[in-house]
Amino acid sequence: MKLLTKTEKIKTVKVGAVSPRIRLCDVAYNVKACVAEAKRAAESGVKILAFPELTLTGATCRDLFRQETLCKSAESGLAEFVDATRELDMMSFIGLPALVDGEVYKATAVVYKGDIFALVPADDLDCEEIAYFDLPDYEMDRFAFAGRMTALALDPVFPTPFDKSVKVEIGSGYLDKSTTVVICPGASDEYIGAGARRLEAARLVSGKDDRTYVFAEAGMGESTTDAVYSARNVIASRGEIVAAATPFAEDSLIVAEVKVGRPKFNSEYFKELIDFVDREDNAPLTKNPFLPSDPEGETAECLGALEIQAQGLAARIERSYSKTMVIGVSGGLDSTLALLVCARAADILGMSRKNIIGVTMPCFGTTKRTRSNAEKLCDALGTTLRTVDIKASVTQHLSDIGHDGITTDVTYENAQARERTQVIMDIANMTGGLVVGTGDLSELVLGWATYNGDHMSMYSVNASVPKTMVRRIVSIYSANNSEQKEVSSVLEDILATPVSPELLPPKDGEIAQCTESLVGPYELHDFFIWCTLELGFSPKDTYERAKEVFADTYDRETVLGWLRVFVRRFISQQFKRSCMPDGPRVSRISVSPRTGLSMPSDASAAVWQAELDEIEKEEK
Numbered sequence: 372m373k374l375l376t377k378t379e380k381i382k383t384v385k386v387g388a389v390s391p392r393i394r395l396c397d398v399a400y401n402v403k404a405c406v407a408e409a410k411r412a413a414e415s416g417v418k419i420l421a422f423p424e425l426t427l428t429g430a431t432c433r434d435l436f437r438q439e440t441l442c443k444s445a446e447s448g449l450a451e452f453v454d455a456t457r458e459l460d461m462m463s464f465i466g467l468p469a470l471v472d473g474e475v476y477k478a479t480a481v482v483y484k485g486d487i488f489a490l491v492p493a494d495d496l497d498c499e500e501i502a503y504f505d506l507p508d509y510e511m512d513r514f515a516f517a518g519r520m521t522a523l524a525l526d527p528v529f530p531t532p533f534d535k536s537v538k539v540e541i542g543s544g545y546l547d548k549s550t551t552v553v554i555c556p557g558a559s560d561e562y563i564g565a566g567a568r569r570l571e572a573a574r575l576v577s578g579k580d581d582r583t584y585v586f587a588e589a590g591m592g593e594s595t596t597d598a599v600y601s602a603r604n605v606i607a608s609r610g611e612i613v614a615a616a617t618p619f620a621e622d623s624l625i626v627a628e629v630k631v632g633r634p635k636f637n638s639e640y641f642k643e644l645i646d647f648v649d650r651e652d653n654a655p656l657t658k659n660p661f662l663p664s665d666p667e668g669e670t671a672e673c674l675g676a677l678e679i680q681a682q683g684l685a686a687r688i689e690r691s692y693s694k695t696m697v698i699g700v701s702g703g704l705d706s707t708l709a710l711l712v713c714a715r716a717a718d719i720l721g722m723s724r725k726n727i728i729g730v731t732m733p734c735f736g737t738t739k740r741t742r743s744n745a746e747k748l749c750d751a752l753g754t755t756l757r758t759v760d761i762k763a764s765v766t767q768h769l770s771d772i773g774h775d776g777i778t779t780d781v782t783y784e785n786a787q788a789r790e791r792t793q794v795i796m797d798i799a800n801m802t803g804g805l806v807v808g809t810g811d812l813s814e815l816v817l818g819w820a821t822y823n824g825d826h827m828s829m830y831s832v833n834a835s836v837p838k839t840m841v842r843r844i845v846s847i848y849s850a851n852n853s854e855q856k857e858v859s860s861v862l863e864d865i866l867a868t869p870v871s872p873e874l875l876p877p878k879d880g881e882i883a884q885c886t887e888s889l890v891g892p893y894e895l896h897d898f899f900i901w902c903t904l905e906l907g908f909s910p911k912d913t914y915e916r917a918k919e920v921f922a923d924t925y926d927r928e929t930v931l932g933w934l935r936v937f938v939r940r941f942i943s944q945q946f947k948r949s950c951m952p953d954g955p956r957v958s959r960i961s962v963s964p965r966t967g968l969s970m971p972s973d974a975s976a977a978v979w980q981a982e983l984d985e986i987e988k989e990e991k
Contacts, residue, residue, distance in 0.1 A: 818944020
């Protein structure tokens with residue numbers, strides 16, 4: 372009979388990850404949800420179960436984590452969870468804010484059969500989390516917490532009680548050489564491209580050392596203020612994805628039986644992992660860096676972007692108890708995408724699309740083409756359409772403030788935008804609804820919006836979608852919308868319409884204002900946004916890359932001229948972004964002052980403009 376060596380001793384164990392549908396800060400509700408999921412996992416034979424970080428409160432409570440009331444409630448909630456799961460032969464790893472000796476830790480509790488083995492505080496806090504949580508600097512062997520004696524453990528490695536040779540580690544930073552299962556509690560938001568990147572990273576990191584990694588991610592129930600969470604749970608073992616949750620699914624529990632033999636280093640997977648990181652950091656720039664260059668990937672990510680927007684809006688509608696969605700429809704691209712998002716959100720909620728109120732508000736610059744497209748789209752999607760002609764009210768307002776009503780200056784234009792916002796806000800009040808914003812990322816970065824006009828809403832679904840991506844999402848939606856051909860027909864004409872705010876009177880019935888002739892080509896500006904905010908390029912680096920990528924489209928003078936406009940507007944228009952409405956992150960870039968872009972509203976652009984001046988001198 373052949374004897375097995377240490378390296379040949381292979382065992383199996385069932386592991387699981389689950390993201391209960393929680394309510395932010397409602398600990399009692401969350402405990403019940405966690406207990407139900409734990410019992411369901413145990414029935415499936417799971418021995419090691421991972422919950423997302425801070426599950427008992429939600430991971431997006433921000434400054435509320437410093438509230439003693441919430442922390443004490445989480446401690447009581449943990450006691451309830453431990454009592455309710457004491458009969459389960461399963462280790463649970465569940466997150467909470469733990470108030471210990473006057474410090475608040477982002478902790479994971481290790482629970483088994485009525486005991487809390489330890490609280491493991493996170494020591495890898497990011498720059499935002501430092502504001503809410505403390506870093507651990509000492510261990511506590513025995514202290515009372517949640518009605519039990521436990522320990523504050525800086526060493527996150529634990530032998531499992533059902534088999535001492537199976538060791539579990541929390542987090543992926545320490546990696547004890549004998550650890551076989553790594554629990555990775557997380558709260559990463561969903562954005563386009565994130566899913567494929569996370570799956571590949573999970574596969575490679577598990578193959579690097581032949582371990583099992585269990586990723587438990589935050590799901591629906593987290594705040595949708597600036598992001599959406601999809602419960603994208605993953606189990607990766609020895610270089611393979613063995614289980615993965617469907618994003619936004621009602622059932623987020625995943626279970627896999629994995630091998631837990633002695634870990635060993637795999638140089639091939641390590642090289643692949645390094646290559647993967649290098650590819651992420653040094654991806655070649657294209658004319659549209661926000662989207663993959665292959666058609667199949669572009670289609671998946673564009674449709675995925677619309678789903679992220681819709682899930683965020685659906686959650687906001689549900690939590691605000693709104694009866695209607697009110698949206699200004701102009702027949703332009705931005706309001707078109709926002710209306711498609713509203714339709715999908717209504718479907719998610721099981722709400723009649725008649726509860727979507729599309730409001731068209733013709734005024735001085737409205738053309739027959741755009742108004743007709745707005746009306747047709749509302750009809751094709753089955754929404755309610757209201758028409759409020761605002762010419763008389765804007766004319767009266769201009770007269771009231773002493774404007775002649777003839778001079779087409781900025782007051783003439785902005786009075787229309789602000790009147791439209793007032794109309795839809797008041798209709799929302801009348802119908803118990805929520806105003807859905809339509810402005811996109813490109814407009815926010817450039818400040819191309821009327822302050823407290825189209826700049827304002829109650830939830831802005833396009834806030835991190837650049838204009839070029841808006842166009843692609845609408846185009847791909849149209850091409851893949853075989854069930855409603857009348858919708859696609861309208862979308863195609865909207866896509867062929869010049870981008871315009873339509874605030875100046877038409878010329879011979881045609882649009883008089885073309886945005887891109889005033890502020891610049893959006894494909895250039897979106898490229899500048901990516902280089903500046905995602906890659907951190909200087910104006911000189913951005914110019915050199917844009918000159919190279921757009922060599923067949925724009926000459927050097929054109930690129931440099933519009934880059935000057937971009938820099939000036941980006942720096943000077945921060946005051947509009949400082950008070951922008953809530954809205955989900957969809958692309959990798961967010962300019963939210965809360966979780967995205969932090970910068971002063973009154974900064975000078977002098978140093979950036981000086982660099983552009985030097986470029987101009989060198990080019991002559």
